[in-house]
Amino acid sequence: MGNVKPKGHEGKSQGPGVSSRKDYDPGVVHAEKSLPEDERDRSLRPQNLKEFLGQAVLKENLGIFIAAAQERKESLDHLFLIGPPGLGKTTLAQVVAHELGADFKVTSAPALDKPKDLAGILTTITDKTVFFIDEIHRLKPAMEEMLYIAMEDYELDWIIGQGPSARTIRIPIPSFTLVGATTKAGNVSSPLVSRFGISCRFSFYEQEDMEAIIRRSAGILKISIDDEAASLLAKSSRGTPRVANRLLRRMRDFAQVLGGPALASITPEVVQEGLTRLEIDPLGLEQYDREILRIIIERYRGGPVGAETLAISVGEAVDTLEDYYEPYLIQSGLLQRTPRGRMVTDRAYEHLKIAKPLTQDKDETNGFLF
Ligand SMILES: Nc1ncnc2c1ncn2[C@@H]1O[C@H](COP(=O)(O)OP(=O)(O)OP(=O)(O)O)[C@@H](O)[C@H]1O
Numbered sequence: 001m002g003n004v005k006p007k008g009h010e011g012k013s014q015g016p017g018v019s020s021r022k023d024y025d026p027g028v029v030h031a032e033k034s035l036p037e038d039e040r041d042r043s044l045r046p047q048n049l050k051e052f053l054g055q056a057v058l059k060e061n062l063g064i065f066i067a068a069a070q071e072r073k074e075s076l077d078h079l080f081l082i083g084p085p086g087l088g089k090t091t092l093a094q095v096v097a098h099e100l101g102a103d104f105k106v107t108s109a110p111a112l113d114k115p116k117d118l119a120g121i122l123t124t125i126t127d128k129t130v131f132f133i134d135e136i137h138r139l140k141p142a143m144e145e146m147l148y149i150a151m152e153d154y155e156l157d158w159i160i161g162q163g164p165s166a167r168t169i170r171i172p173i174p175s176f177t178l179v180g181a182t183t184k185a186g187n188v189s190s191p192l193v194s195r196f197g198i199s200c201r202f203s204f205y206e207q208e209d210m211e212a213i214i215r216r217s218a219g220i221l222k223i224s225i226d227d228e229a230a231s232l233l234a235k236s237s238r239g240t241p242r243v244a245n246r247l248l249r250r251m252r253d254f255a256q257v258l259g260g261p262a263l264a265s266i267t268p269e270v271v272q273e274g275l276t277r278l279e280i281d282p283l284g285l286e287q288y289d290r291e292i293l294r295i296i297i298e299r300y301r302g303g304p305v306g307a308e309t310l311a312i313s314v315g316e317a318v319d320t321l322e323d324y325y326e327p328y329l330i331q332s333g334l335l336q337r338t339p340r341g342r343m344v345t346d347r348a349y350e351h352l353k354i355a356k357p358l359t360q361d362k363d364e365t366n367g368f369l370f
């Protein structure tokens, strides 16, 4: 299959919001949101599957699919990555490119405004490129339709001319692997989902994987941390590598300033003190997480309360509430999503040390009516 490159594209900018592995600049990709600290520090990003810790099942399967594709000298099938923020979707996409020895291109759906933005990328990729689209649930319909043909036939439908003389031509493009990442799988259209051959759902990391990630990051950042401190920190990192890396840096700050230069090592005492100062509790909840639970309890009698209403009450966008805060609260068994809305669990009352009022149902079964 030929690689058609429109004239004049060579050496030019690669269009809006896209960057390749060599000049990877997350600032271009996520121009609309401020960058988390660890996104800026690329040294912590695992480069290959071996360094990518945890997510054992997902990783093992992926390793097999990569080896098989390489043996057949084909591009890897399109890959769909689903999971809450900070669990390693972008990292894994980069790792896949590295394992395949392929180029890596990265963009996000909101940066793809017009078909020509997408066409500009797809006509300039090299064979077997791993093309990563973040937040794929935000892709516009026109771009989605263009992707269907690109994903299935490695061709682009391109309209030339205008009005009655307009016609469509098909432009062949190199075979590539689309990696689509989303925090909201339910918002991705089913025709698009069905075109991904491999689907990976990330789960929050286990305690021992979190400990390993913390030790690895500490090694790279040349921070000394003992096992007990790593274990404590892992427990408060919400099963999320991004949070672990962020907390590790904060603990380094505390160790350095509070412990004095001679004591710049992270001990369990430093972690305890640091977490208290950051108002992070033993479950890894921050003040804001507790606030969400407290509002449901105090204003909505524990729920159910609709997501929109709750978002307004806590002063947050629904998306942020659903993508960032809720998954961990649900995972921790503190919050439930029900058809009627969000409800706190008994565990939430216990955790916040708030006495649970007797509900009407209970009153009834307690014999008030009988
Ligand atoms: N499996 C892993 N092992 C070690 N470190 C990891 C792993 N996964 C992620 N990390 C670290 O966590 C950071 C966040 O990961 P990443 O940016 O890939 O998350 P993401 O899922 O793409 O998040 P978002 O949805 O916000 O884009 C990375 O910079 C990396 O250092």
Ligand SMILES: [Mg+2]
Pocket: 089, 090, 091, 134
């Ligand atoms: Mg990402």
